[in-house]
Amino acid sequence: MSADKPTGADLNPRELGRWLWRQLTSMRTALILLLMLALAAVPGSVIPQEGVDSLKTSRWQADHPTLTPVYEKLSLFSVYDSPWFSAIYILLMVSLVGCIIPRTFVYLRAIRTPPPIAPRNLTRLPDHASYDSDASVEEVLQRAREVLKGRGYRLRPAENGSDYVSAERGYLREVGNLVFHLSVVVVLVGFALGSLFGFRGGAVIAQGSTFANTISQYDDFEPGSLFSADQMDPFVFSFDSFDVEWQRTNRGVLARAFDAGLTYTDEPGAEEQFYDLRVNHPLSIGDTDVFLIGHGYAPVITVTDGDGNEVYSGPTPFLPQDQSFLSFGVVKSPDAQPGQIGLEGLLYPTFELVEGNPLTIYPDDLNPLLSLSVYTGDLGLDVPTSQSVYVLDKANATQVLDNEGKPLRLDLSIGETATLPDGLGTVTFDSVQPWTRIQFSQTPGKEIALVGVVLALIGMCGSLFIRPRRVWVRARAGSHQDGSVTMVEVAALDRSGGGGDVAPVLEEIVDELRSAPPRVEEKQ
Known part of the structure; x- marks a missing residue:
């Protein structure tokens, strides 16, 4: 009679903690949390956010007096600073780190493991070929090592008395997977640094006015929890001119482009500089980025x-x-x-x-x-x-x-x-x-986030384009009506799960193997 399956009540606190940790650090949980983070960000792109555009937020609140108290209790006007968004964010980071670190050590052990020995019967593999050669077994195997090494395969060390060569390539594909997952952590860390040590603020500035970068000059100001006012760059600028280009469309007359002419100094006593501030062309003064977002x-x-x-x-x-x-x-x-x-x-x-x-x-x-x-x-x-x-x-x-x-x-x-x-x-x-309407921001982690994005692209390319393959070559002494010959069997296996173009690769390897010793007879 089999024992009953243990339930959560049967686990002691230590066992329960280990079970919860395994659940949290599983790849399935990480994917679920990543999906939850994406869904949690949807309100931040649909509902006006205080830290992005306080004017638009106040107008929305005035137009929706019934929904406003509910949204305020749910922190929907500051989604990215809300406790529930931060909880998902932190759990995702913990899950990814707990998932990636063990896989990294497993892979480091696996990368030092030589390719596996050859299967007993290579002709049972989906892609295989065989031929007869008048070269000796040692010559065929040596030729196989040279061909496969030249094609970038990693070889299993030769063993005394072995009649095969085992080779593998594409083992760096798993590195691409790890780099991709690591990049997600890097991006999250970059965003976290920006949220903790940076700030976002905005101000409506009329033409002819002057703006000094002090907190009192902002219409809205959202500092990070670890932000210090000492981090603010001491710049001053004046709003000198404004140009807008209107264009008629099927939706009416719209602003095709608009720009603001600024005169600024990056610190007291510095030389005045001029900048034409346009949409998607921010001005960087010290560590502060200045964006034009409305008029x-x-x-x-x-x-x-x-x-x-x-x-x-x-x-x-x-x-x-x-x-x-x-x-x-x-x-x-x-x-x-x-x-x-x-x-x-x-x-x-x-x-x-x-x-x-x-x-x-x-x-x-x-x-x-x-x-x-x-x-x-x-x-x-x-x-x-x-x-x-x-x-x-x-x-x-x-x-x-x-x-x-x-x-x-x-x-x-x-x-x-x-x-x-x-x-x-x-x-x-x-x-x-x-x-x-000008938005100001300091995001200390943006370089780290950029590195994470680049790593994600590299890792994704590695995962998509590197195909792990294994190739085995076995040579055995045999007999022929004209004398002794060597029977050669070659098999290839694609490990990417997508089938791949193994047959042409196998044909090329066989052609190279047969190019040195003269061919005697090919078996069908």
Whole structure:
């Protein structure tokens, strides 16, 4: 009677730990974790991420108030920094390391193992040939060693009294497999170093503005857990010019290309340098990479309060809502008297009334119009909690009405000034400046990750193109009607599992073996 199969409850803690370790470090588990990591990264490419584009994230959150709290609890706005993504990441690294290291030692032992002895009957192998030679057994075997060694085969050391030659090639294919798996670890280590010691940040910068690389200048900043502010490069740049090329497509008018002209110094007192910042052409200053990832319009708005004091002035970035660059924005004047002033509305880059409906017919700022609603009262700016610059808190504010008791709407072209009722002040639309969304990052492990990618390509090529083969040549003394002859048997075996082109290789080896001694008779 067979014993019952032991269950997990029958294992002591040490045995259970060893069983769990074997499960974790199996190749099957590593592949499952790799698939889980790929699936876990999907939300990061679909849902806007705080560390990549905080503006797009805030707009998404404003458009989806019901889903936002759920996504925040699941860390879906910062997927790559979430605990569950990190857990998969760490388990994958442990699994790969635990899988690769034992295989490396096994392979090191295997690579020192000579090719196996010849099978008893070579003619039973799928690819074989035989012929008769008038050369001696020793001459045939010596010729076989020379031919196979010249073709890159590794030979089994000759043994006294043996009548065969055993050879093997393509044993470096397993090295390709190991290099590929090792490269995955290298890539993961590179990404981990970048996440721990690097940072990502972004800022919206209007034309004519200056940016100094300090944390206070960033609109959003995501440092690694081991990042230090001392790592920040002390550069300063000014946004001097902006050019955009528009192109008509079947989806409308799109920006075919855009670039920002920068003047920068990589450290205080250094000579000024110029750079044309374009998409996919980042500027590298020290260890920091500067990327151009978006653009829009910032109307220059001036607000005066009821006492005639200028309480707001400057370019205000408005966020594009669609491909026509119809843009939404907010202006907040907390110091206005007798009450705070808030403006909320749209910028039409090329305004036109079409059948009585206001539209922007072209994304370029050819005929800009600013359409704003006005609020006064408590805008929630005196509380310690932070507030998005693109959201106007209207809970305790009052919308300003016109003389007919309807909500006041200011429609301003460039250079126009509107006077607010009840002595609240004035609003002037001075001009339009382009703004750019610039992303900054330090990724200390990117060189290591690049090395890992190169290793992966090398390992993959080795796994795909190196074919492991074994060849055996056996020579035996025999008889013939004309005298003594040597019977030669040759067999080849492909070990790649795909069949391969063994027959032509075998034919070439046989031809070389027979080229030195004269042929007597070939057996079918």
